[in-house]
Amino acid sequence: MSDLNLSQIQTRLNELFVTYGERKLIFWFDPKNEFEEDIDKKQIQLNDAKIYKLESRTQLMTKRFFEIEDKKNNYLIYAPFKKMDDDDENNHLLSIMKYSSQFSADRISLIMTQLNIPSNLHDTMEKYTKFFGAKSRIAAFEKLMTTKINSKQELEITLIAVVTKANTAQIYSIIQALLIDYTNTSSNLYDQLASFGLQEALWKYISKYYGYTAKEPTIQKLAISFFANAFYGQMGHQKLPANLKEYEVPNQTTAIVSFMDGVMNDSRYTATFDKLSKDTYCLIGGDKILAKAPIEELLAADIFEPIHILVIQYYIRQLMSGDLTPMISGISLSEALILKQRAHFGIKYVHQYEVILNAQKILKYVLNTNTDQFTSFVKDYETSSYLVDQYYRKFIWHLDRCAEQDKFTKLQVLVEKQYRTFLDEIGRLWNALLYLDERPSMLDFYDKFAKNKMKTVVIISDALRYEVAKEIQQFLEQEKKYSSKMDTIFTVLPSVTEFGKAASLRGNHEPYEYIKDTDVRVNGLKTQGTVARNKILKEKNSNSLAITYENVMGKSNAKELREVFNGQEVIYLYHDQIDATGDKIGTESQVFNAVENTIKELIALIQFISNGANVYRFIITSDHGFIYTRSKVEEHEKIENPSSSDLDHVERRFIISKNHYDEIGIGSVKLGDVLHNEDDRYVHFPETSAIFKKAGGGQNYVHGGSSPQEMIVPVLEISVARGSAQKKPVTIQLMTAKRKIIGLSVALEFYQTEAINDSVTKAQYSLYFEDGKGNLITNQNAYYADSTSGQSSERFTNFTFDFVNRNYDTNEKIYLIVKNEETKIETEHIEFAIDNPFAGGFGFDI
Numbered sequence: 001m002s003d004l005n006l007s008q009i010q011t012r013l014n015e016l017f018v019t020y021g022e023r024k025l026i027f028w029f030d031p032k033n034e035f036e037e038d039i040d041k042k043q044i045q046l047n048d049a050k051i052y053k054l055e056s057r058t059q060l061m062t063k064r065f066f067e068i069e070d071k072k073n074n075y076l077i078y079a080p081f082k083k084m085d086d087d088d089e090n091n092h093l094l095s096i097m098k099y100s101s102q103f104s105a106d107r108i109s110l111i112m113t114q115l116n117i118p119s120n121l122h123d124t125m126e127k128y129t130k131f132f133g134a135k136s137r138i139a140a141f142e143k144l145m146t147t148k149i150n151s152k153q154e155l156e157i158t159l160i161a162v163v164t165k166a167n168t169a170q171i172y173s174i175i176q177a178l179l180i181d182y183t184n185t186s187s188n189l190y191d192q193l194a195s196f197g198l199q200e201a202l203w204k205y206i207s208k209y210y211g212y213t214a215k216e217p218t219i220q221k222l223a224i225s226f227f228a229n230a231f232y233g234q235m236g237h238q239k240l241p242a243n244l245k246e247y248e249v250p251n252q253t254t255a256i257v258s259f260m261d262g263v264m265n266d267s268r269y270t271a272t273f274d275k276l277s278k279d280t281y282c283l284i285g286g287d288k289i290l291a292k293a294p295i296e297e298l299l300a301a302d303i304f305e306p307i308h309i310l311v312i313q314y315y316i317r318q319l320m321s322g323d324l325t326p327m328i329s330g331i332s333l334s335e336a337l338i339l340k341q342r343a344h345f346g347i348k349y350v351h352q353y354e355v356i357l358n359a360q361k362i363l364k365y366v367l368n369t370n371t372d373q374f375t376s377f378v379k380d381y382e383t384s385s386y387l388v389d390q391y392y393r394k395f396i397w398h399l400d401r402c403a404e405q406d407k408f409t410k411l412q413v414l415v416e417k418q419y420r421t422f423l424d425e426i427g428r429l430w431n432a433l434l435y436l437d438e439r440p441s442m443l444d445f446y447d448k449f450a451k452n453k454m455k456t457v458v459i460i461s462d463a464l465r466y467e468v469a470k471e472i473q474q475f476l477e478q479e480k481k482y483s484s485k486m487d488t489i490f491t492v493l494p495s496v497t498e499f500g501k502a503a504s505l506r507g508n509h510e511p512y513e514y515i516k517d518t519d520v521r522v523n524g525l526k527t528q529g530t531v532a533r534n535k536i537l538k539e540k541n542s543n544s545l546a547i548t549y550e551n552v553m554g555k556s557n558a559k560e561l562r563e564v565f566n567g568q569e570v571i572y573l574y575h576d577q578i579d580a581t582g583d584k585i586g587t588e589s590q591v592f593n594a595v596e597n598t599i600k601e602l603i604a605l606i607q608f609i610s611n612g613a614n615v616y617r618f619i620i621t622s623d624h625g626f627i628y629t630r631s632k633v634e635e636h637e638k639i640e641n642p643s644s645s646d647l648d649h650v651e652r653r654f655i656i657s658k659n660h661y662d663e664i665g666i667g668s669v670k671l672g673d674v675l676h677n678e679d680d681r682y683v684h685f686p687e688t689s690a691i692f693k694k695a696g697g698g699q700n701y702v703h704g705g706s707s708p709q710e711m712i713v714p715v716l717e718i719s720v721a722r723g724s725a726q727k728k729p730v731t732i733q734l735m736t737a738k739r740k741i742i743g744l745s746v747a748l749e750f751y752q753t754e755a756i757n758d759s760v761t762k763a764q765y766s767l768y769f770e771d772g773k774g775n776l777i778t779n780q781n782a783y784y785a786d787s788t789s790g791q792s793s794e795r796f797t798n799f800t801f802d803f804v805n806r807n808y809d810t811n812e813k814i815y816l817i818v819k820n821e822e823t824k825i826e827t828e829h830i831e832f833a834i835d836n837p838f839a840g841g842f843g844f845d846i
Contacts, residue, residue, distance in 0.1 A: 008113040009035075009105050010044050016103060016119050017049040017074050024049070024074045025066065025100035031082040035105060039078050049074035056081050059092040066096055076103070108132065115142060117149050124152050131159055131196045144169040156201040163196060164189045170775065171209050172259055174202070175222070176269065182219040183276045190219055210259070211252030220283075221247065227280040227303055229253050230260040231289075235297035244284065254744075254779070255804045260303060261780050264344040265766075273344075277304055296329045299336055302343035311340055312349065315356045316411050324364045333360055342782060351398040355408055358395040359415050362388060367425050374433035381708045382466070382488060385426060389709055390467040392419045396630050397592040416631040423627065423689035427707045431667045431687040434706060436674065440489045442500055442623075442713060443676055446507035446540070449487070449619055449715055450570055457571045457609060458619045460504060461598060462497055462579035463703065465625030468595055469714030472602060472620060476718060480727045480759045482606075487715040491624045493674045493683045494654035495703050495710040497579060500623025502527035504572075505536045512675055514656075517649065530574060543568055549575040549605065558612035565613040575602065582626060582701035591628050591701050610720045620716040626703040627653075627689055627710060633699045639665055641692050642684075652691040653704035655684040665690065667706060729763035729820065730754055730785045734830060735796065741814070741834040744803045748816075752785045752795040762786035764821040767799055769814050769832070777804050777814065782821075808834050 017024055026049075030036065038044060039053060052075045054062055066075070077100075084091040091097075103109070108125045111117075111132050117125065131137055140162045146169070149155050158169040164181070166173040181189040193199045207213045212225045225247035228240055233253040240248040249256065263269050280286075281304045290298070290306060295314050298307050315333060318326040326333050337353040340346045346353070365388050371377050395415055399405060405412075440448055450458050466488065476482040491500045502520040506512045510523040518528065523539070526532050534546035545568045552573060555561045565571065581587045581594035602620060609615050641650060642661040649656040660668060660682050667687045672679040685705040686692065703710045735749040750767070754760050763785050769778040781799040789795060811833045818828035 005105075005110060006038060006043055008110050010046070012109060012113040012119070013044070013049075013076060013103065014047050015113075016101070017046060017076075019048070019074065023072060025077060025096065026075070026103050027077045027079065027083075027097060027100055028103045028105070029079045029081065029083040030105070033080045035078070036080040039080075046074075046076060049076050051076045051078060054079040059090075063092050063096065111138060114138075115145065115149070117155065121149070121152060121155055124155055128159055128196060128198070131163070131198075137162055153205070156198070157205060159196070160193060160198050160202050160205075163192050163198060171205050172262070172776075175206065175210075175226075175259070176263060178219050179223060179263075179276060180269070180272045182223065183272045183279075187219065209252075210255050211249030212247075214246070223276060223280055224284060225249065226256050226260060227277065228284060229256045231301055231303045233257040234301040234303060235293065236300070241289075251805055254802050255806075257802075258776055258779050258804060262776060264302070265780060274305070281306065299328050299331065299339070302340075302345055305345040305348070308340060308343075308345055308349045308352075311336075312352050312356065312407070316408065319356070319359060319363060320410055320414065324360060333357070338784075342784065351401040352408075354398040355395055355402060355411075358391045358398065359411055361391045362395065362415050362418055362422075365391075365422070367422060367429075369425065369429060372433070374435045374438055377429060377433055378438055378488075378708070378712075381426070381712065385708075386467045386470065386712075388419070388422050389465070390471065393467070393592050393595060393628075397596060400593070412630075416629065420629060420631070420637075420689065423629070423707070423709075427686075427688045427705075430708050431685075431706055434667070434669075436490060436669070438490070439712075441674075441676070442489055442491045442503035443506050443512060445489060445504045445621070445715070448489075449621075449717070450504075450572075451507065451541075452570075452617065454617045455565070455569055455571075455615055456617045456619060457565075457573055457615050458504075458621065459573045459575055459602060459605065460501065461602060461620065461622055462501075462574075462576040463582065463624060463626045464578060464598065464620070464622035464714065465709055466712045466714045468578075468599065469620055469622075469716045472599055473716055475599070475603060476606075477758060478727070478756075478761060481721045483719045483721070483758070485717045487717070489713050489715055490711050491622075491713045493669065493671075493685065493706060493711075494651070494656065495624035495705060496651070496654075497623050498528070500713070501533070501574075504621070504623065505533055507540050511677065513677055514671065514675060514679060514681075533572060533574075537570060537572060541570055544570040544572075546572045546574070549573060549601070552609065553605065555612075561609065561612040562614070565609070565615060573605075575605070577601065578626070582628065583698065585697040588698055588701045589630070591626075606718065606720070616720045616722065618718040618720070620714065620718065622713050624703050625710045625712065626701060627705075627707060628701045629689070630700065633691065637690050638693045639663075639686055639690050641694065642666065650692065650694060651704050652694055652699065653685060653702045653710070655692065656681055657684065658682070727759055727761040729822070730756060730760045731763075731827070732765055732783060732785050732818065734816065734818075734828065739830070739832050741803065741832055744805060745800060746803075747798050747800045749796055749798050750783060751792075752787050752797070755790050755795065756786060756788045765827070766817075766819045766821050767801075768817055769801055769803065770817055772813050772815075777806075778802060803834070811835065 016026060039051060044051065050073055054077050084093070086094060108122065108129060112119070112122065112125055125132070141158060144158050144161050149158060157171060157174070160174050161169040164174050164177040166177040178190060181187070193202055203217050206222065212222060214221055228244050228247050229249055232240055234257060238250040238253050263273050286304055286306060290304070290310055295311070298310055301307050315326060328336055331339070334357060337357050341350050341353050367385060368380055371380070399408060399412065402408065450456060469486070473484050473486055476484055492503045498518040498520045499514070502522055503512065505527060506522050512522055514520050520527055522536050525536050527536065530546050530548055537544035537546055547564065552564065555564065575598070577594045577598045578591060582591035606618050642663050643650050643655055643657060645657060645659060647658070655661070656671065658681050661684055665687055666684050668682045668684040671681045671683050674683065689707065691699060691702055731753045733751045733753055735751045756762050765783040765785060767781040767783055768776060771777050778801040781801070783797065783799065787795045814832050814834050816828065816830040816832060817826055819826050
C-alpha cells in the first residue's frame with residue numbers, strides 16, 4: 001500500500017480508539033493480505049492501542065488471551081484472512097466479535113478519513129457507495145463542507161446538494177436548485193437523486209423543515225404547495241381552501257413564506273421565479289382564487305403577478321366612482337401604491353401605479369379661486385398650483401409607457417376633463433388679475449441675473465416651463481455639492497421663442513423692438529441664431545459667449561471644454577429639445593418625453609461643465625413655457641379668429657395687430673407696454689386654454705398666450721461647491737431595548753437617525769433574523785429610510801418579525817441583521833436570545 005493510504009488508515013484507527021474509560025477491541029479482517037507486510041514491519045503505529053496479529057489456527061489461544069490474560073488494553077486484532085461466519089461452529093471468537101467492533105480498510109473508510117467524517121457514519125456512507133465512485137463528486141462534496149459533518153442528516157443533505165448542484169449544503173438551496181431545474185422543463189437533477197438512492201432522504205428533510213408530505217411527492221407538487229401556502233400566508237391565512245388541501249402545511253407556513261421571500265428578493269432567480277409563478281398560477285386556477293380574495297388581503301400579497309392587475313383595477317374603479325381618497329385597512333392610496341411598487345412584481349407595474357397616483361392628485365386638486373390679489377395668485381401658482389401641470393405631465397408620460405393603455409381609457413377621459421377645467425379656470429383668473437409688473441420682465445433678465453462678478457453659464461432651454469425647473473431643483477437638492485435658489489420672471493408677450501430669447505439679451509435699457517414676423521431686435525441688431533446673439537452679448541461684455549448645447553457636449557475632454565470657457569464671464573448656452581419636439585406635428589405627442597430627456601440632459605450638462613471647466617455658477621432659465629393636452633381639441637375649445645387685416649400676425653395662442661379686437665374670451669395689451677417701447681400695436685390672447693382657429697395641425701402643444709404655464713419663466717440659480725464630498729446614506733438604529741425573543745412573533749422599533757437633506761441621502765435596508773449558522777429564521781422586512789421630516793418623532797417605524805416554527809434551544813443565540821440593500825453590506829449584527837417553549841415539532845433549516 002502507498003504511504004498515503006497507510007497514513008489515512010493509521011489516522012482512522014487512532015480516531016476509532018478514542019475511548020472514554022472502556023476497553024475497545026477492533027477486528028480488522030484482510031482477506032487479500034494487502035496490509036500484512038505493513039503490520040509485520042510495524043508501519044502502523046497506534047496511540048491508544050496495541051496490535052495483535054491473529055493466526056487462523058490460534059483462535060482458542062486468542063480467546064484465552066483477551067478474556068483472561070489481558071482484559072485491560074485496547075487492541076487492534078489484525079487477521080490476514082476472510083472473516084469467519086457467525087454460524088461457523090469453529091468460530092471460537094464469535095463471543096468476542098459480538099462485543100467488539102470491526103474496521104475495514106476499504107475505499108469508503110479511506111474517503112471518510114479524507115473527509116474527516118466520523119466512523120459512526122460508516123453504514124450511511126456504505127449506503128451511498130455509488131455516489132463516492134467518482135473523484136469529481138468527492139471533490140464537490142468536500143467543497144460544500146463548510147464545517148465538519150457530524151450527523152447522518154448533515155451527510156445526506158450534503159450528498160443531495162452535490163447531486164442537485166446547489167449553492168450550499170442547505171435544504172433551502174437544494175430546493176432552489178430543483179425548482180430551477182423543474183422550471184427549465186427538466187427533471188434531470190431529481191432523477192439523478194434516484195440513481196444515488198437519495199430521493200427518500202430529500203423528501204424526509206423537506207417534510208422536516210417545510211412540513212410538506214405526500215404519498216407520491218413530485219417537484220411540481222412541491223412547487224404548488226410552496227406557492228399556495230406562501231400566497232395564503234402572505235394574506236394571513238394558515239389554512240388552504242378545499243381544492244388545495246393536499247398541499248397544506250399549516251405548521252410551517254412561516255418557513256415557506258420566508259423561503260419564497262428569499263427567492264423573490266434574489267436577483268439570480270428572478271426569471272426562474274417569474275416563470276414558476278406563472279406556471280403554478282395556471283395549474284391551481286389562479287384567476288378563480290384571486291377573484292375570491294378581498295382587496296385588503298391582496299394588498300399584502302405578491303406571489304402571483306395578476307395580483308397587481310386586480311389592485312390596479314380596484315383603484316381605477318374607486319377613482320371613477322368619485323372615491324378620491326380610498327383607504328384599505330387604514331392604508332392610503334399613495335402608501336398602498338408605494339408598497340406595491342416595491343414588491344417583487346411591482347417593478348413591472350411602476351408606470352401603471354404612477355398613472356393612478358397622478359390621476360388621484362389631479363382629481364383631488366381644488367384651485368383657490370377666493371383671491372382678488374394678483375400677488376397672492378402668482379404666489380399660489382409658484383408654491384402649489386404648478387404641481388397640477390406636473391401631475392398631468394407625469395400622468396401622460398407614464399401612461400405612454402403602459403402596455404395596455406386601454407385599461408385606463410375612462411380614467412384618462414376623466415383626468416383630461418379635469419385638467420382642461422383647471423387650465424381654463426386658472427387662465428381666466430390669471431387674465432382677470434394680470435399685472436405685468438408683478439414679476440421682473442424677461443427684458444430685465446440680463447441686468448438682474450446674468451451679469452455677475454462670478455463667471456456664469458446661463459442655460460436657456462427652450463420652452464422649459466416652471467414646473468420642470470422645480471423638478472430639476474428638487475433633484476439637485478439631493479446632491480451635497482449643489483445649492484440652489486429659485487426666482488421667477490414674466491416672459492414678454494407673445495410668449496414665443498423669438499420674443500423671449502431676444503428679451504433675455506437686452507441689458508442697460510437697450511432698445512427692444514418687434515419688426516414683423518419673427519424679426520425681433522435688440523439695440524437695432526437682429527437676434528435670430530447663435531452668431532447674432534453672440535454679437536449682442538459681446539457688445540455689452542467682450543468676455544461673453546453664445547454657444548449651443550451640441551457644441552459644448554461635443555467636446556471630448558476637459559481640455560477642450562476649458563478652451564471654450566476660459567476667459568469668458570457670461571456664457572449663454574442654448575438648449576432646445578422641448579420646443580423642437582412639441583412644435584413639430586409628427587413629434588408633438590412626444591413632448592413630455594422630451595421634458596424627461598431635458599431634465600437628464602441639463603443635470604448632466606451642469607456636471608460636465610462644472611467638473612471639466614471649473615464653472616461654479618449656473619442659471620437655468622427659459623424663453624417661455626407651454627400648454628399641452630393629449631385629448632383632441634374640440635371645436636368649442638377654439639375661438640373664431642377676429643382678425644380683419646392681412647397685416648395681422650395670427651397664431652394659435654396670440655394675434656398681433658394694429659386693430660384692437662374687443663371680443664368675449666379674448667384679452668389684449670398694448671405691445672409697447674410689454675416691450676417697454678412706443679409700439680402701438682396690440683397683442684391679443686385667449687383668456688382660457690382655448691386656441692384661435694387656424695388651418696394646419698399642431699393644436700395640442702401651444703404657447704404664445706398669457707397663461708401662467710406660458711408666462712412664468714423659472715430662473716434657477718445653482719451654485720456648485722468646490723471640492724465637495726459625496727452625500728452619505730442615512731443610517732437607521734434599533735430602538736427596542738429588550739434583546740430576548742419570547743414567542744414566535746416580535747415587533748421592533750427602528751429610528752431613521754437623520755432627515756434626508758443636502759448631505760444625507762435616502763437608503764434601503766433589509767431587516768431579518770438568522771441563527772448562529774447563518775440560516776434565515778424570519779421574514780425579511782424592507783426599510784425604506786427616506787423621511788425628510790425634521791421632527792424626530794416622525795422618523796420611527798415598527799416592523800414585525802415572524803419566526804419559523806421549530807424547536808429553539810434555551811437562550812439560543814440569534815442575530816438581527818441590518819443590511820444596506822445597495823451596497824449589500826451588513827451595518828448591524830445584533831445578538832438576541834430566544835426562548836420559545838411552545839414552538840415545536842418541526843426543525844427548520846432554510
